[in-house]
Amino acid sequence: MDTAIAEVERGGRVESRHAGTAVVVDAAGDVVFALGDIERPTFPRSAVKAFLALPLVESGAADRLGLGDEELALACASHTGEPAHVAVAARMLARAGRDVGCLECGTHWPVDDAAARDLARTGGAPSALHNNCSGKHAGFVCLACDRGEAPGGYVDPGHPIMREVTAALADVTGAPHRADNRGIDGCSIPTYAIPLRALAHGFARFGTGHGLGAERARAAARLRAAVAASPFMVAGTGRFDTRLMQALGPRVFSKMGAEGIMAASLPQQGLGIAVKCHDGAPRAAEVAMAALLTRFLGPEGAGDPILGTLARYELKNWNGIRVGEVRATGFT
Template identity: 35%
Template sequence: MSSVNLVNVLRGNHIESSHRGHVAVVDADGRLLYYAGNPEKVVYARSSMKPIQTIPVVETGAADRYEFKDDDLSLCCASHNGESFHTDRVLDILARTGLEIDALQCGTHPPRWEETYKKLILAGEQVTPLYNNCSGKHSGMLATAKHMGEDIDSYYLLDHPVQQRILDAVSEMCNYPREQIEIGIDGCGVPVHGLPLKNIALGFAKMANTSQLSASRAETSKRIITAMMNAPEMVGGTERFCSDFMKVGNGRFFGKVGAEAVYCVGDLKTGLGIAVKIEDGNARAVYPAIVHVLAELDLLSEEQQEGLASYYRPSLENARKEKIGELVPDFKLISIN
């Protein structure tokens, strides 16, 4: 099966371009219920896997030893803006583990939040790995390695026990053979996992509906997603879809974006897992697509749709800040009866 058109880009009333992609909706038993495009397509989950990657932080006992609160666990799942409440929390986690900023092996890039970057420039300060959007995930990995008495310098490498435990968690939660998971390198230097879109959705379904998990894994999953929903600002930040979506979801939904236009959602009410991949990797199309899926499945109230309106049909603006078009999702899910 090939990709299908998911989102049109309108300039005026004319479709100027389109974004194709794939959708998979599954339940916790692994049944594919709805799809668009090719739900079997192998994609890199990228940062969408972070809630699952956080499982070993809890299961090893590291989260308890270093007294992780909701803000800490939510930050482990984050692709954050680099706002002060993000970086202060990373520093706090490092301090509790007895580590310094230079222990972070995620590399550097300018903080996503422009005001933070301006302050750094005006103060003549250097951008450090602290501002990397994955520094929360890396601080959790470091805490796990420190707790387990493992090498700190190489925690990001595939053969390190930290990454091997994560690989096990991904395989188990997504019901996909460990040896068949495609391994690449993510933007922050750690392994990234490639597997069929429907299996990625399954991982979120099993976190949302823990009936298929052991008692301890179910408790871990609940702890992580509760942390995300209780502290959604840590997952993204100001003017970020992940944070705004979970606020609007009001304890029902948890969601996580991944680079190259991946988005995953777990719905605690229905136990469904949803995964979307935009074929060309353009992130501007992934939020309209995921909101459209939720609307198509009648999972959003009118009030919630209104709260997400700016993401559902986002405006296109010119340099004069005038609206000159919009992104419009335009697809129907296929139901498997």
């Protein structure tokens, strides 16, 4: 039987329940908390973007191209397409001598409503720079150009750059990434179904460097520092990851993925956390992650107001009247 990780209350009654799976793993791979079937294969989707950015840093390409904190944070991002995100993605491509025409992520309107309205109001049209994955893709283009590889077709599993970043995924998570567990992500790159336990273990290793080679561990530390310095770049206005890391800084590295995936590193505690909401609802995965962070950050987590707000928040109607709440369940 599936276990609820979040519930929605209205009028003093539970109106909806979201079932899911959650796991906390230490850097040695030992499970310290589990809820549900943690071996069930799950597509991590965008939660692993930082792992995909590791070769960009460890190869020296980021330094040679002059990529700073904002650029590296955007390479790890699922951003909202606000003007600052678009500008940094364009800057990354320019550093490699390329432009938006190299991006193979597709085009959509900014996720941020205000940014989308402003773009439409001025007669503008979205480009691939507005795609929430444009920073990740710009990172692939930068790595390809630095390697002397033609970037065209980099989304294909057989492209040298995609083979390199896929190898990094397999190394960090310890799970196989092969054709038999491969799907296609929303931005057209491969995504691989792996156990949720392996995803959490990967985040524990990413947060500590334990079990990674020296260069890869240094690259992970640099990416964490970049995101802590520029948390707006990794998500955007009002988004869970940005709000969390603006408040907690380097104590937590958090990354959402599509279809109700959340993952996080707690470097000081040496832990990785992964959550999957089975019906794909991000609201459930987010409140569950906040509840787990509250528990496993220890006293500092229990006393942090941002975590309390993210783990349990009010629902209001269009007149601003409180009608209920969304809250995590099963993590006390």
